[in-house]
Amino acid sequence: MTANNPFARLPEVPGFTVTSTTLTDGGQVPAEQYSGIFGVPGGKDASPQLSWSGAPEGTKSYAVTVYDPDAPTGSGFWHWAVADIPADVTALDEGAGDDAGSGLPEGAYQLPNDARAARFIGAAPPAGHGPHRYVVVVHALDVEQIGVPAEATPAFLGFNIAGHILGRAVLTVTGETPA
Known part of the structure; x- marks a missing residue:
């Protein structure tokens, strides 16, 4: 695991609170949040429950x-990206990031992750690679719609977020696949 800070080059903004009934900040990735698509035993690719305030x-x-800065790609790995969540929404249910985005509020949409699937894909660190951090971020924005095409990459979404961000709530968990 590298010690790099995924926010080191981004604008400093106020923080607010994100919690989860699925994840514990500083804790381990639960089995359901590992990737079944990538063949991790017990993995269900279930997006975590999230609630935010402040x-x-x-x-x-x-x-x-949701981003893994420790993936052995040179650029990390984006597991999930959701845009245009209305300001009056302050929670997402576990599993909201399925293939259809069935648990997302009206107007919100998922961008393709680094596996090119517009859905949540769970943790799948290479076996024996060591622990990976999974950084879950809720970004508060100053626009109702970010204006990023649904087929854009999460990195492009992040580039556009940087120009509209008012605050950031961060929750980080760790996952590892034994050798």
């Missing part, structure tokens, strides 16, 4: 991202 005044929408 976003900055002027928040007009949210985006949610």
